[in-house]
Amino acid sequence: MPQDTWLDSKFEPYGSDNSGVAMSFGTEFLKHSLYQLSPIEDIELGLRLKRPGSLFVNDLSKRNNFSEEGYGSVRRAYIVCKEDKTIPEEHQQRMVDNYPANLVIEMEETDHMPMFSRPQLLSNHLLEIADKFA
Structure with missing residues (x-):
C-alpha cells in the first residue's frame, strides 16, 4: 500500500535487534479505511481497544512454505x-487468483470489517459456506 494510504498509522521497529515492524492503526485510518461503513459504536470500541500489532515479516520469513498435503x-x-x-x-481478486478458492462470495456495502458493517449478511454467508463444505 502506498504510504499515504495508511493516514495517521505508525510503524516502529521492535524486537531485541529492532528488526521487527510494529504497526499502530491511527484514528483516521480506523474511521476512514477499516470501519468506514461500520456503526459508530463499533468504531468507538475499535478505537478504545486498539493495540500495536505486527506485520510478522520476520516470523514468516523463517517458516516453511505451506504444503499441498496440509x-x-x-x-x-x-x-x-x-x-x-x-x-x-x-x-x-489477485489473492484469490494466486491461491484459488473453491467458493468466492461477494458482499456489497461491506468495509474491511463485515462482522460490523453487515453482520447478518456475513453470518448468512458463513452458514452457506458451512453447508456447502460439510
Whole structure:
C-alpha cells in the first residue's frame, strides 16, 4: 500500500535487534479505511481497544512454505468485501487468483470489517459456506 494510504498509522521497529515492524492503526485510518461503513459504536470500541500489532515479516520469513498435503488439502472460501479500502477489491481478486478458492462470495456495502458493517449478511454467508463444505 502506498504510504499515504495508511493516514495517521505508525510503524516502529521492535524486537531485541529492532528488526521487527510494529504497526499502530491511527484514528483516521480506523474511521476512514477499516470501519468506514461500520456503526459508530463499533468504531468507538475499535478505537478504545486498539493495540500495536505486527506485520510478522520476520516470523514468516523463517517458516516453511505451506504444503499441498496440509494447507492445500483444505477447501477454501473467500468473501470479497466490495467496499474494503484496506484491501481493495482488485487486490482481493489477485489473492484469490494466486491461491484459488473453491467458493468466492461477494458482499456489497461491506468495509474491511463485515462482522460490523453487515453482520447478518456475513453470518448468512458463513452458514452457506458451512453447508456447502460439510
